[in-house]
Amino acid sequence: MTMQPASTEIASRTAAIIQELKGLEGPLLPILHEIQEEFGHVPQAALPVIADGLNLSRAEVHGVVTFYHDFRARPAGRHVLKLCQAEACQSMGSDAVAAKIKQLLGIGFHETTRDGSVTLEPVYCLGLCACSPSAMLDGEVIGRLDDEKIDEILAEVRS
Amino acid sequence: MIPRIYIPGDSGALALGAEKVAKAIAKELAERGIEAKIVRNGSRGAYFLEPMVEVATANGRVAYGPVKPSDVKSLFDSGFLTGGHHKRWLGAPDKIPFLAKQTRLTFARCGINDPLSLDAYKSLGGLKGLQNAVAMAPADIVKQVTDSGLRGRGGAGFPTGIKWKTVLDTTSERKYIVCNADEGDSATFADRMIMEGDPFVLIEGMTIAGVATGATKGFVYIRSEYPHAVATMNKAVEIARKAGVLGVNVLGSPNAFDMEIRVGAGAYVCGEETSLLNSLEGKRGVVRAKPPLPAIQGLFGKPTVINNVISLASVPIIMDKGAAFYKDFGMGRSRGTIPIQIAGNVKQGGLFETAFGLTLGEIVDDIGGGTATGRPVKAVQVGGPLGAYFPRALFDTPFDYEEFAKRDGLIGHAGITVFDDTADMLKQARFAMEFCAIESCGKCTPCRIGSTRGVETIDRLAAGIEPEKNLALVTDLCNTMKFGSLCALGGFTPYPVMSSITHFPEDFKPAPARVAAE
Numbered sequence: 193m194t195m196q197p198a199s200t201e202i203a204s205r206t207a208a209i210i211q212e213l214k215g216l217e218g219p220l221l222p223i224l225h226e227i228q229e230e231f232g233h234v235p236q237a238a239l240p241v242i243a244d245g246l247n248l249s250r251a252e253v254h255g256v257v258t259f260y261h262d263f264r265a266r267p268a269g270r271h272v273l274k275l276c277q278a279e280a281c282q283s284m285g286s287d288a289v290a291a292k293i294k295q296l297l298g299i300g301f302h303e304t305t306r307d308g309s310v311t312l313e314p315v316y317c318l319g320l321c322a323c324s325p326s327a328m329l330d331g332e333v334i335g336r337l338d339d340e341k342i343d344e345i346l347a348e349v350r351s
Numbered sequence: 352m353i354p355r356i357y358i359p360g361d362s363g364a365l366a367l368g369a370e371k372v373a374k375a376i377a378k379e380l381a382e383r384g385i386e387a388k389i390v391r392n393g394s395r396g397a398y399f400l401e402p403m404v405e406v407a408t409a410n411g412r413v414a415y416g417p418v419k420p421s422d423v424k425s426l427f428d429s430g431f432l433t434g435g436h437h438k439r440w441l442g443a444p445d446k447i448p449f450l451a452k453q454t455r456l457t458f459a460r461c462g463i464n465d466p467l468s469l470d471a472y473k474s475l476g477g478l479k480g481l482q483n484a485v486a487m488a489p490a491d492i493v494k495q496v497t498d499s500g501l502r503g504r505g506g507a508g509f510p511t512g513i514k515w516k517t518v519l520d521t522t523s524e525r526k527y528i529v530c531n532a533d534e535g536d537s538a539t540f541a542d543r544m545i546m547e548g549d550p551f552v553l554i555e556g557m558t559i560a561g562v563a564t565g566a567t568k569g570f571v572y573i574r575s576e577y578p579h580a581v582a583t584m585n586k587a588v589e590i591a592r593k594a595g596v597l598g599v600n601v602l603g604s605p606n607a608f609d610m611e612i613r614v615g616a617g618a619y620v621c622g623e624e625t626s627l628l629n630s631l632e633g634k635r636g637v638v639r640a641k642p643p644l645p646a647i648q649g650l651f652g653k654p655t656v657i658n659n660v661i662s663l664a665s666v667p668i669i670m671d672k673g674a675a676f677y678k679d680f681g682m683g684r685s686r687g688t689i690p691i692q693i694a695g696n697v698k699q700g701g702l703f704e705t706a707f708g709l710t711l712g713e714i715v716d717d718i719g720g721g722t723a724t725g726r727p728v729k730a731v732q733v734g735g736p737l738g739a740y741f742p743r744a745l746f747d748t749p750f751d752y753e754e755f756a757k758r759d760g761l762i763g764h765a766g767i768t769v770f771d772d773t774a775d776m777l778k779q780a781r782f783a784m785e786f787c788a789i790e791s792c793g794k795c796t797p798c799r800i801g802s803t804r805g806v807e808t809i810d811r812l813a814a815g816i817e818p819e820k821n822l823a824l825v826t827d828l829c830n831t832m833k834f835g836s837l838c839a840l841g842g843f844t845p846y847p848v849m850s851s852i853t854h855f856p857e858d859f860k861p862a863p864a865r866v867a868a869e
Contacts, residue, residue, distance in 0.1 A: 216611075217568075217651065220633030225575075225614060246633075259635040259792075260616035262575050278537030279732055282782070283695035283770045284723070316619060316736075316786065318576050319540040320366045321766065322398035322693065322700030331578050335366030 199237035205230055206238040210245035220246060220256055224263055233264035268311040269304040271349040274328040277314040280321035289325050289337050290314070296346055310349040354387040354432045357405040357412075359462065361394035361547050362579045363540065368420065369402035375423040376404070383427060393548020395462035396702030397449045405444055408434040414444040449699055449718065454680060456688045457665045458541075458704045461548040467586055469594055472551040478596065480670030484559045485604035492563035493519055496666060498674035500686025504541075505531055505622075505659030506734065506763040506839070508685075508752045511666075514656055517646035518564040521654040526566035528557050528608075529631065529650055529657040532573040532580070533615050533622040536735025538694040538766030541702055542660035546573065546580035549664075550587035551596075554610070556663035558601055559670055560656050561608035569610035570650070571660075572627050575617055584612045619736075619790040623838045624657045626792060637792040638838040659764070661690060680706035685751040693719045695732075695768035712746030715769055726771035730855065732779075734763025736786050737843035739850035740770075740779065759850060761843070776855035780825075781809040783847035787840060798841025801832045805848065815861040822852065822859060 197205070209226045213219050223242060227234050234257050243250045257263050275290050294300055297312060304311040320326035323335030329345055358373045359365075373389060380387050394401060403416030404426075413434035415426060422439055429437040441447055455461075464471035472478070484492050497512025518526055530553065534542040545553055557569045573581050588610055591597045599607045613631060615621050621630045625639035628650050649655025665687065669677045678686045685707035691714060693700050698720035715721070715731055722728055730740040739760035741748065748758055755762045770779075784805035791798045805828055812821045829845035836842040852859055 218613075218631050218633040221613065221616060221630065225616070255635050256633065259637075260618050262615075262617035278786075279736060279779070279782070280538045280695040280766075280768045282779075283768055283774065315576060315617075316790070317535055317537045317539075318362075318366075319534060319543040320363055321538045321540055321695065321768070322697070322702075323363055323366050323401075324695060326366060328576075333362045333366040333579075335363065 197231070199235075202231065202235050202237040203241050206241040207245065210242060214245060220248075220253075224257060224260075228263060232267040236265075269308050271310040271330055272313065273310055273345065273349060274313045274315040274318075276316070276318050276320070276324070276326045278317040278321075280317075281325040284324040286325040289342065293342060293346070296342075354385070355390055355407040356387055356432070357390045357392045357407070359394045359402060360391035360579075361401075361462070361544065362577070363398050363544075364394050364401040364403070365579070367398070367401045367417065371420045372402045372404065372418050372423065375420040379423050379427050385432070387432065390465050392464055393462040393466045394544060395444060395450055396458065396544060397447060397699070398701040399699045400441065400447070400449075403441070403444070406432055406434065408432075410434065412444050414441040414447065415439040416441055449701065449703070452718070453704050454688050454706055455704050456668045456677065456680070457552070457661060458545070458549070458690060458702065459668070460552065461544055466548050466550055466583060467590060469551060469590055469596075472549070476671060477551055477667070478555060478602070480667035481555045481559055481562075481596070481602060484562050484670050485602050485606055489519055489563050489565060492559065492670065495669060495674045496563070499669045499677040500674075500681070500684070501662065501665055501669065501677065502685070502752065503659055504661035504665070504689070504764065506536075506761065508762075511658060511662050514646055514658070515560065515564050517644065518566065518654045518656050521647050523654050525568070525653050526564060527650045527653055527655040528560045528564070528566045528569040528610075529628065529655055530557055530569065530571040530660055530663055531622065531624060531627055531657055532571050532577075532660045533627060534577070534660070534764065535574060535619040535622045536737070536764050536766055538732070538735055538768040539692050539764045540694075541690040541692055541765070543577050543580050544702055545660055545664050546577070547583050550584050551591065552664045552667055553584070553660055554587060554591050554596065556666040557610060558597065558608050559666050560658070560663060562601065562604075562606045564654075564656055566654075566656065567607045567609070569608065570631055571610065571612050572615060572621070572631055573612060574615045574621075581612060581614055588612060618792075619786075620792045620838075620840055623840060625838070628655065628657065635792070637794045640837060661764075682706075682708040682749065682751055683753055685753070689750065689762070689765050691750065692764075692766045693769070694766060696722045696724055696771050697769040698723050707749075707751050709750050710746060711741060711748045711750065711767075712743075714750065714767060715746065719767075719769060722769060722771040724771050724773075726773065728769055729772040729774050730770045730776065730779075732768040732770070732847060733766070734761045734846075735766050736783060737761075737839060737846055738763050738766075739846040740776065740854060741850070742854040744854070759846070759853075761846065776851040776858040777809065777813055780848045780851040781806060781813070783844050784809060787844040791840060795835070795837040795841060797832045797835035798837070798844070801828055801836075801841065802844060804828060805832075805844075812859060818859070818861045825852070
């Protein structure tokens, strides 16, 4: 498992991010994105620091963080595989693709393999609807998923 | 002259292996000692031909596609740098039937050149609209946009000029232009293609909106699922600033306008304009009640124009060629062109910009070429997850806001998902409710609770439990959601559900086989 930074370190790195971005109009989302970029998730220890820095209540910050699907409470696996489950991909068999990948990895959506190699997530549209079924592996887009491409993806996440 | 090779950097092309093709071509060039320039253009939108590689020859561009890395050696052997014949040869790109049949106004430049070359943008007519605008009185710009008949391309179809006029007429020391690039609807990718393939047209459109309404600051709110669009837009804004397109003196005029790119965080509901404004302000993306209209009290309580990417990207051509030119295309009250996105189980998927008025059947059968699987078309969903499913019997419906509304459908952001005869419409109806439950912002009861009860009721239908009673319950629930929800998420989820029930009743009949199997 990856080492978790101590809460004092989280606080100081969070404070630096807030300092850099708080001049923006409506800075909270850019700050949260930056924190997630920094730590791989939005740690609980960062929330009071944000609340203090932006003059918000902790409840408000908590409310925002938990509203958005993107912000993680815990770090993801080393790879993040997102499978599109929206209509265009459904029409091309995304259900079967997801079932196959879940079976091969031994996990369901929103879960991470026990070795921490990959987190599997559904996504509702990657804008690759004329190349369905589609997926995103660590930010790389993949279209027209077939058995061969599934094998390539699995080889990459297991390596 | 050094040969120029165009390999798309558009995410759709990348998803189909454009990066590997680019690497293979670069490697082959090096091995053969050929000097050539590789340009990463956007996509022209014919995704069934991507990755589509083009070469500039003495006789114009020649396209090849879909190119696989394994084709690269033989392409060089066939002399593709001078347009030589090969099994992937497609000829002049603008003669490819899928592209030749289109009327490209908004997407005129998309996919032709390096999207980040401002010179290339200008060489194809870019910035002419803004040049005209800065020499005009704001009210005259707004009048041009109103007269063009342009309606919001995000889905609601509200006249763009009227929105702008409200903002222009509202006095405030600060006003905003917000571009809704939270393109979350399945089957839509027009916004993504413009942002990745011709970002300056969006910047130009937003700047015109600023000059027209007196707004000095713009935000583009792009969904986080579009990292490539975010990167391209950020670079384009930087280039536009350096070139004086953005800044305190837009194109040397006394107008000030600057903009920022902001990234969403995976909430579908933030495509709803008031949720988006809350999200930009750093709040939970919950829907606001209207009134007050965003045009009067929008972002940070200030007058705000909030338009979809395609609406804003259609403004430069209107300001360049005039309202009458744009209005000349289309039918009825749907004027101009619409980028139709043909997606899902379809042979020739991609973006097809055309004047309003083609029938659904022409789009699916003639342009799309039927299903990818070769099976009969069962249903097409028009307008994304909140759009109705249309059966073949309604394929004579012309693509027009009002004509679709007359048949209990909507064109939305003009995405079309094709399904073959293996589709189970009960499953699709259930998904519509499930999606609404996942994405509901939670502010209003019909959407928050109705969607979950909807899933449960459809599950009971599927299990054959009191089918008549449960069908009536779903219908009643849809009625409550349609008229009782605050925004289109809860209000339009009934479209896919009710259209499935109405047009495909056989899929909702108790299935003895299904029950017996369990």
